[in-house]
Amino acid sequence: MRSNDHVESGTPARRGLFVTIEGTEGAGKSTNQRFIAGLLSAHGAVEQTREPGGTTLGEELRALLLKVRPETFRFSAMAELLLIFAARAQHVEEKILPALEAGVHVVSDRFTDATYAYQGAARGLDPAIIRQLEISCIGDLQPDLTIFLKVDAATGLERVRARGESDRFEQEKISFFESVQQGYLRRAETFPARFLIIDANQPLDQVQCAIGEAVGRALDRR
Secondary structure (H helix, E strand, C coil): CCCCCCCCCCCCCCCCCEEEEEECCCCCHHHHHHHHHHHHHHHCCEEEEECCCCCHHHHHHHHHHHHCCCCCCCCCHHHHHHHHHHHHHHHHHHHHHHHHHCCCEEEEECCHHHHHHHHHHHCCCCHHHHHHHHHHHHCCCCCCEEEEEECCHHHHHHHHHHCCCCCCCCCCCHHHHHHHHHHHHHHHHHCCCCEEEEECCCCHHHHHHHHHHHHHHHHHHC
């Protein structure tokens, strides 16, 4: 979703709001990303994007990371991490930063917090290595608001598997997603000012009420 609003020539654009939505599989990220974009569209142009992905290169890397069958090829944890950061570096340079600097709001399905949760907490990679790559690839870019949709791991996997064929990550054991969940919670403890944890087991209208309040506060802080 992106409107055709333009900034008057010579007038510097006010930086767009950067919102990320995080959660384990089946948490409802896609549905709520659209909801957030709808809220922000009342306040200017909006770009919806995702990770890994968001650019031509990123989408190619996404397909490689998600669609390769584990029985035919197994990534090392470090190879997986490096591919994700390659996609992210391109994503930030090509899409996210130009949009924000032009005053466009950006809503991303996943960002760097996902890497600390999946490749750090669940794959067991050293957070210091992830931090080094983060600094090298995207500098100090952080979301203005991160919404973490917390869903019971078993419930999330049931939702995913009801949709049909699972991707490479969705085929992991429930213990993997429990570790991911703990990784996200540690990130929320580290960055409480930008994180909002929402119980995604509750009805959608309650989830979106909490999201709407958080987005409103984030807009007021700009």
